[in-house]
Amino acid sequence: MNEDLDNHIHKLRLQxxxxxxxxxxxxxxxxxxxxxxxxxxxxxxxxxxxxxxxHFAIPVEQVFELK
Amino acid sequence: xxxxxxxxxxxxxxxxxxTGKISLALAFFVLVKAALAMVNDTDSPIYLSLGLASLxxxxxxxVLGIKSMKFAKNISHLGFWTLTxxxxxxxxxxxxxxxxxxxxxxxxxxxxxxxxDSRWFVELIAPYQITNALQVLLGVxxxxxxxxxxxxxxxxxxxx
Numbered sequence: 758m759n760e761d762l763d764n765h766i767h768k769l770r771l772q773x774x775x776x777x778x779x780x781x782x783x784x785x786x787x788x789x790x791x792x793x794x795x796x797x798x799x800x801x802x803x804x805x806x807x808x809x810x811x812h813f814a815i816p817v818e819q820v821f822e823l824k
Numbered sequence: 825x826x827x828x829x830x831x832x833x834x835x836x837x838x839x840x841x842x843t844g845k846i847s848l849a850l851a852f853f854v855l856v857k858a859a860l861a862m863v864n865d866t867d868s869p870i871y872l873s874l875g876l877a878s879l880x881x882x883x884x885x886x887v888l889g890i891k892s893m894k895f896a897k898n899i900s901h902l903g904f905w906t907l908t909x910x911x912x913x914x915x916x917x918x919x920x921x922x923x924x925x926x927x928x929x930x931x932x933x934x935x936x937x938x939x940x941d942s943r944w945f946v947e948l949i950a951p952y953q954i955t956n957a958l959q960v961l962l963g964v965x966x967x968x969x970x971x972x973x974x975x976x977x978x979x980x981x982x983x984x
Contacts, residue, residue, distance in 0.1 A: 780978035790833070790914075
């Protein structure tokens, strides 16, 4: 668990009405990657962070932020 | 830089899960083998039960091994032989489990290398032999490998 990093993936998914599996398929990772990133149990690479941000068409700072 | 996903992440996850199950079956096999050394009466029901359990674990291991062979075509050679994966979380789980296993093996072999021939150690494990101690070490390491993989890749409720 990364205590320093917060993310808004769950909120963004709800806003865009997409499931973890759909987001995972869209950015080419496993659903497990999305679920563990979303719950803060796994810290993704910059590449995945940027892909998630690009998928929601927002800056990466609006997806991830330091606590 | 454009990226292309050649191997579906779920395929890598499935392969790593099978690897974890093989590790657990192997752990069970070597631990039962070590336990067999403790039973002196080869005609006892306990010895027979352990022998059957050992046979069952070997069969399960072979079945999973054959099942894993189908992934040889679907996964990169690097992924298949060295458990290196494209999906980040699957690769993290693989690295984590190998790290845990490596630490257990290094710690255990250092202990055996230093005290393996010491009188107190030989008396401690008597009537068992150093081979049995190595079987226990291998069993614990394989069990840690399999358990850490299956725990981190466990199915959870979909949070949609």
